[in-house]
Amino acid sequence: IWDNGFRQITSSVGPIETPANLEGFKIRVPVSPLWTSMFTAFKSAPASINFAEVYSALQTKIVDGQENPFAIISTAKLYEVQQFCSVTNHMWDGFWFLANKRAWEAMPQDMREIVARNLNEAGVKEREDVAKLNATLERSAPLTSCTTMSA
Numbered sequence: 001i002w003d004n005g006f007r008q009i010t011s012s013v014g015p016i017e018t019p020a021n022l023e024g025f026k027i028r029v030p031v032s033p034l035w036t037s038m039f040t041a042f043k044s045a046p047a048s049i050n051f052a053e054v055y056s057a058l059q060t061k062i063v064d065g066q067e068n069p070f071a072i073i074s075t076a077k078l079y080e081v082q083q084f085c086s087v088t089n090h091m092w093d094g095f096w097f098l099a100n101k102r103a104w105e106a107m108p109q110d111m112r113e114i115v116a117r118n119l120n121e122a123g124v125k126e127r128e129d130v131a132k133l134n135a136t137l138e139r140s141a142p143l144t145s146c147t148t149m150s151a
Contacts, residue, residue, distance in 0.1 A: 003127045004093040005069035005134045010082035013064045017086065028054055028066040035067075038091075051076075058082060069093050070137040071130060 009016045009027070016022060022042040029035035031048040039046035049057050057063050058081040065082065067090070073079065097119055104112065 002095040002097070002123050003130045004095060005071055005130055006089040007067045007069055007091045007093055008073065009065055009067045009086045009088050009090070010058075010073060010078055011065035011084040011086065012058065012061070012082050013084075015084045015086050016065075016088060026062075026064040028057055028063045054078070055081060067091075070134045074133075074137050 011025070013025075014021070016025070019042055022039065022044045024043065024045060026045045026047060027039055028049045029039055029046045031050060036046045036048060047057070047063050049063070054066055055076060055078065058066060058078065065084075066078065067088070068076075068078070073085065079085070107115075
């Protein structure tokens with residue numbers, strides 16, 4: 001599993017400092033029952049929107065905010081349409097590497113070893129890179145720390 005970092009909440013209406021700030025908050029979530037149910041439990045108004053439409057949904061105020069890891073917030077330039085970024089660390093985000101079992105077993109053993117070794121080595125480097133990127137982004141943006149979000 002590769003690391004994408006913990007997810008944070010951005011907002012155009014104010015910082016998210018406590019769980020109470022999420023009540024009635026219109027938040028974009030991935031198209032997934034897990035995310036919808038989590039933010040429904042916070043009494044938010046989650047909207048399942050595909051990632052390709054997030055920027056325009058924020059820009060046109062269809063939603064007040066969204067949640068993603070720092071790297072995604074930066075790469076997608078969501079800071080252009082959101083004023084606040086709150087460090088909530090409400091969920092960890094990672095990438096799985098999967099292969100079709102038959103296709104994997106059809107590969108010669110030496111090739112499988114090369115692929116596995118390189119994926120593992122790249123995973124270690126990727127985690128280091130993401131940790132550095134997230135630390136840099138957290139320091140470089142005006143953020144509201146949400147220490148009470150875990151309560």
